[in-house]
Amino acid sequence: MSGHDGRGKAALAALTGASLIGLAPIAIRLSEVGPNATNFWRFLFALPILAVWAAMSRPIPSRTQTLWLVLGGALFGLEISLWAVALNLTTITNATLLVNLTPVFAALFGWLWLKERLSPAILAGGAVALVGAVTLALARAQSGSGPAAAEHGWLGDLLSLLGAVFYAGYLMVVRAMGKTVSVGAVMFWATLAAACVAGAMSLALGEVLLPQTWFGWALVIGLGLWVQVGGQGLIAYGVGRLPIVVSTVLLWMQPLVAAALSWILFDEALSATALFGAALVLAGIFAVQRSRQ
Template sequence: MFPPLLLMALRFDVASLIMIGYVVLQSEVWWPRSRGDVLTIAAGGVLWTVIGNGVWYIGQDLTTSVFSAMMSSLVPVLTAGFSWILLPSERLRPLSIAGLGIGFVGVMVMLVPSGEITFAESLLGKAILVGGAGSISLSSVLIRYVDTSFSSSVQTAWSAALGAVLLHVLSPLLGETWSGEVPLMAGVAVAYLGILSTVVAYLLYFSLLQRRPSFEVTLMMYLAPVVAAIFGWLLFSEPVTPSMVGGFLLVVGGFALMKRQDIRAELARFGVIG
């Protein structure tokens, strides 16, 4: 099998070739024309692709898939926090700040369930995952902060391409080696990650963003830990500990407190409340 960074590089090789071909055929503006365009590609390529996805896989190798998925639930909370700092129009009110704090408490419960910090490989993996979640969140906010002529699909395609190149460079620098053999299942895994988990998933994501409120789309991120917990337990016998569940619920609760007005509006729209 491939080492983590090389696997991610190959994943984004496949995805970027398909997405760039798609945007060239579908978009009139597909080539970087301004400083803002370049900055969005850099933010997406470095923060989102390399750190948020590539380095994330290193952290996942040091812990479990269940914990990795639960860390993804931190992304909406951190995104709101970075928006509060960088986007003046999205300042948080006191209750929202409290929700942000509750979310971080939940993360600490999952990171250090015993309350004692022990510098082990698993703790390093958890810390890397937190950093990856922060990188994805910061990338999302910076892309919104920068003025660009790109559509989201064009920006995603170029970010994936830049990230693939950087991951190919970073892989040997960090000591990763590869025999050159490509077992059948390894090739299937790369194709699956590149086509279904990247191209198809991102196209569906952006399509949903155009059709549904961003709040509803964000909530889908909280399905990942549930699905990962079930399949991690069924396939790999990975434990789901009380600290994981408790920390996850605190993160979700913090997000709900931060987005209470959106939740109230959605409930009213469906007639749940008056």
């Protein structure tokens, strides 16, 4: 296989994976159970396949590495839980774009704990992304219908941003473990820990836990197999074989799919202000990722 063929397959994998992940917020809105309960089932149905993948992968993580992976998975679970709650407070586009500000916070964490240099380009990109986030929040506040106009819509935006912080922490753990632990092990332990967090959050918030119809069960099973295993697995395969700038652009498919479907299914049309804010967020993320390669 030539290098171009390999990169082409990696790009297709990342693009397909991001598109599948973009279905997650739509499924959470359509689910018969609470948002955290939906994620609990998503993770639970993915675990058997991930367990086989982890068992076949080498090297096997040590006890210390496993504890770190569980910690990372707990951070991932907190990110997903906060984002899931945010989906019912703000627009799907806002929640998805704001939680994707992770690279900005990852750069900040790298500077604080790993002593990585913050270049002017990273600082500028982060500033642009944050201005975009504020613009999205203002656009949501000006909207006149649906979750976007909810009294606590600002809380949904804030929870999405906080989710990005937790996900940045998860990525820091994965980065530290990634050179010595297999992708299969990372995904299994992260998903197991995230399932525990989502289940606990669901019980604490008193959410409906069991789907009532075949559609409800099919939806959460599909989330586990197609989104968690298929989407995350394809992204892990593709991103690991592509330059970070290319993978960043391809992963934009996630918020684009989510925004398009939320417009079609939930009438969450984007105003000119929201489109401008979204463009600023994506441009800022791109600048940060490009500067960190």
